[in-house]
Amino acid sequence: MDKVRLIEVKEDILSDNETKAEEVRQRIADKKAFLLNLMSSPGAGKTSTILRTLEKIKNTIRTGIIEADIDSTVDAEKVIAESGTTAIQLRTGGFCHLDAAMVTQALDALNLDSLDLVIVENVGNLVCPAEFDTGATKNAMILSVPEGDDKPLKYPLMFSICDVLLVNKIDYLANEDFDVAALKTRVKALNPDIAIIEISCKTGEGIDTWVDWLRGEVEHALL
């Protein structure tokens, strides 16, 4: 019988995806474009935020959308119908997140030479998308007020990898015991550099601040 021995491996489980993600980031940078990965729970308002954003930028920023809703084309159709923006629907076939390879496929279908901004609407889920780098220039997440201010305790990774947090549905604040200050403290402890913007897709509050942030990033990518 052979002896039992120990082999040291020390190999990153996600390294294949991370290599691919760096390729995506470089490709986007080469085109002087900006790739935003938008994540949230289902129903937090990813599609509504995209639609609100498109209203503001459609005449000034050439935008493409990559949609990754689980087995549905409803979201993409809505975006196309309401704004005339180029949208690609990725059929994720039940996949719980997008990875860099899937984003690569979608980018192949978009003409990057004629775009300044690509927004990836990731699968609605706060766990898996946090683990898989899509190759985005920046990561954004939406937390809606009805979900509660304790989410950074449950999904710390998501809050730690994002560059901007949109707190959506602030029109609900009056009816909820959602503590915005406590949320900000929790998030900033995990991620001191994150920008936190309060918005309401329903009333339009805060959308300008968010669009300013986005515009700044798109302009920065052009330099």
Place this chain on the structure above:
Amino acid sequence: MWTFGGKRYKQYPRDAHRRDDVSRVRAGTPFFHYLQWSSDMHELPITQSILDIVVKHAHTNNVKRVLSITLRIGELSDLEDEWIQKYFDYLSKDTVAEMAKLKIERAPVVMKCNGCSHSFEAKIRENKEIACPECGSTKNFTLISGREYYVKDMEVR
């Protein structure tokens, strides 16, 4: 990338339970993995990566059998220990790592206080403010560790 019945797929085939070339899915428990796949878990693609790494190292080291595998996973990550073993048992059938036991080592979240440079373990899932035990500061920390996600070592014959 998924390999079933010798064929490679970019995505887990949606009609896997009906396909002739997806023999493992047919031979195993139909719909079981298919259903889990649609849930809020990413353990299946991660398990495939682990298996690929293990098999690669087993081949370069002339291994006959992999007995156990130690993973080092940061506390920031969500990983269902029970599911990952089930997926591994399923994916590793007929490979050198069949029946291997997965051991998961959790790496704590360590933060460094930017004020006083003290490093400390942070209990990020508890509902209380994170504060530097040295100077009491409650902001301006840098994450030192807690995002580990790698195959550490494996016991083999």
